Amino acid sequence: MRVLITGATGQLGGALLAAAPAGCDVTAISSVDVDLADSAMLRARLAVEAPALIINAAAYTAVDKAENDEQEAYDVNAKAVGIMAHAMAETGGKLVHVSTDFVFDGEANTPYLPDAKRDPLSAYGRTKAAGENHLRPEDLLIRTSWVYEAGGSNFVRTMLRLMREREELGVVADQIGAPTWATRLAQVIWQLVDRKAAGIHHYCDDGQTSWYEFAVAIAEEAHALGMIPRIPKIKPIATTDYSTPAARPSFSVLDCSSTHAILGEPPVPWRDNLKAMLASEAASIQ
Incomplete structure (x- = not known):
């Protein structure tokens, strides 16, 4: 099967390429190859690649x-x-599109089901929701959250840098979600493709946490691996104490039950995948 992966130099794009199953004829492109905002360029590249997926x-x-x-x-x-x-x-092909928890407003108190009402708070969320509207029933939409990967630009690696530089830092404690290791997300996407899944499904690592609790876990696991010299003092702060131009949902945990039902596998706790990512990151810098 001829497959085209976009976002090749991103965290998930790289993980998808690394996890691609044997037998797939995979081409991966990045913004260096095609400016997705240039419609004519994108149409021309799709015509040349002629992917089935x-x-x-x-x-x-x-x-x-x-x-x-x-x-x-x-x-x-x-x-x-x-x-x-x-x-x-x-062409009769299929689109697998990756979207985000930011399409929700964060007002829920239980994990968002795939068919939950979307009400984004930010420009980013609005544009991602608009992208979802283009998918057909036979396509596959995967929403995810808080993605990170070894070597990428993400919260985990930012925390590692700050923890080496500072003895104390404040992290938002009133935004709740679920971290997602891009390596595992890529594996899940390929599994869903293999099972011919369609429609809307969610995937994030199992459990829920705050950014503050996530940072504490990063510190503990990284220190155990010798990646930071000490565990700094981490203070919980409120969203109002860390002003940003874009509003974030205060609760954006995704219900992934439909995905796990298709895979037939138990979910992996987010802290287990954090340990695996940090081990990979530590190995890469030794």
């Missing part, structure tokens, strides 16, 4: 910047998705 792991993910740059975010997160979906409709 597109896994769209590319996105405009600068959440705060999008507040003043919503049109560019829309072009990448929504308009480009429509072009991909149309191309697959014309």
Whole structure:
């Protein structure tokens, strides 16, 4: 099967490429190859590649910047998705599209089901929700949250840097979600493709936590691996103490039961995957 992966240099794109099953003819492209905001360029590249399957792991993910740059975010997160979906409709192919917990408003107190009402709080969330609207029933939409990967630009690696530099730091404690290791997410996506899954499904690592609790876990596990010299003092702070241009959902845990039912496998706790990621990161810097 001829597969095109977008977002090749991103955390998930790289993980998808690394986890690609034997027998797939995979091409991976990045923004260096194709500007997804350039509709003509994207259509031309899709015509050349002629994939039977597109896994769209590319996105405009600068959440705060999008507040003043919503049109560019829309072009990448929504308009480009429509072009991909149309191309697959014309050839009988399939689009697998990765979206986000930011399509929800965070007002729930139980995990969001795939068919829950979307009500994004930010420009980023609005553009991602608009992208979802282009998918057909036979396509596959995967929503995820708090993605991180060894070597990537993410919360885990930012915390590691700050923990080496500072003896004390404050981390938001009133936003609740679920971390997701990109390596495991990539494996899940390929499994869903193999099982011909369609419709809307969620995947994040099992359990829920706050950014503060996540940071505490990072410190404990990283210190155990010798990645930081000491465990710094980590103070819980409120969202109001850490002002950002874009609003974040206060609760964005995703209900992943439909995904686990398809896979037939037990969910993996988020802290287990954090340990695996940190071990990989530690090995890469030795």
